[in-house]
Amino acid sequence: MSDSATLAAAEAPPPATAASPLARIYGQPLTQLPLDLYIPPDAMAVMLDAFEGPLDLLLYLIRKANVNVLDIPMAPLTEQYLVYVEAMRSQNLELAADYLVMAAMLIEIKSRMLLPRPKVDAGDDAEDPRAELVRRLIEYEQMKLAAYGINELPQAERDFEWVEVWVEKTLLRRLPEVSVLDLQNAWLGILRQARLHTHHMVQREELSVREHMTLILRHLRDAGGFVEFGELFDPQQGAPVLVVHFLALLELAREHLVEMTQVEVFEPIYLRLSDERSESRQTTA
Incomplete structure (x- = not known):
């Protein structure tokens, strides 16, 4: 799924002087915009990084911050993720459904990490709220790297073309000898x-x-x-x-x-x- 951030022109530029026209139409300088010109808010859309799902976005944010996937800082990661989801939801609420589910999971993990952990026995390790998320991220990254490796292999009609050559020849049928x-x-x-x-x-x-x-x-x-x-x-x-x-x-x-x-x-x-x-x-x- 491709996601985009929309940038719109906030205000029209000030009137240009005679030395710097706004544009030239048929060689004639244009010094003032037409009064009936309407520029929609989403006139210019800039395509940023494309993500294939919430796990892909999380992995991108983790690698961009250069942090260990086994020790994820939940507070800054959740904040960056919510900023992205909010920008995406303003464009298309239906496409952001999966991202909202992941956002709820991140908020839950962040809340569980803020709460005091229950006491455990000396031989037992406390359960990390991030364990399930880390496991899913590691599996997703492995599958993504495997898919990237397969995509790098030579493919027909992309890296090479099939060539068919018709060869006409008469084959002499040789019967096996009697042993x-x-x-x-x-x-x-x-x-x-x-x-x-x-x-x-x-x-x-x-x-x-x-x-x-x-x-x-x-x-x-x-x-x-x-x-x-x-x-x-x-x-x-x-x-x-x-x-x-x-x-x-x-x-x-x-x-x-x-x-x-x-x-x-x-x-x-x-x-x-x-x-x-x-x-x-x-x-x-």
Whole structure:
């Protein structure tokens, strides 16, 4: 809340002599004021210090008098405060309401300090009537200093301006490479599925890695695109066939005949043929 003290011209200046005109209008000297000129009492208002409330005014008076906030002289402080409130109330009674409440508190504290204090025990300290006021002033000053520090920080559109720059560029999406750990986890998942379909019949079976390489290439060629890793294995064929099939897949990867991709970490692994020439050469062999 901004407060102002109004200064009005008390009397009109005496008539000026010819040597010192009051003013010049269009180059012509004005030696006498017009008789019908009316100057209102509040023609000139001078803005003095602005305060945000009664605590702000009290803190200003204390710092101006250079006194310790823990030992406030209530008599001169109350007198200065009442002078200010009286000047402000003559301008705007509604705005002075909060200040009148503080004035009543100051008068009460001043009166309590003039009265004799009751006797207290040797180990107890007498309560200071100013304690509550001092506490509020210290808290207010801390908040005011914190607000001042925040206001000193750089602020947009006051200390600097935002600048937006549009940059057009094409981003190449790079898919993560398949790590050995991802391949191992996928293989362990196939083995867990195979154990659910195992039986105890022991038999000898000759399996060809080259034959399974051809089966994998044929499967990928018929799919015509990406094939999920688990689709290349049939858990019902048993663990021996799955092992040979997996070795065939590793051999194809070593010879760069198949390509493994993965969209994100822990996502399914997909396979596809590297190129048609490698596929044709492997099928012929």
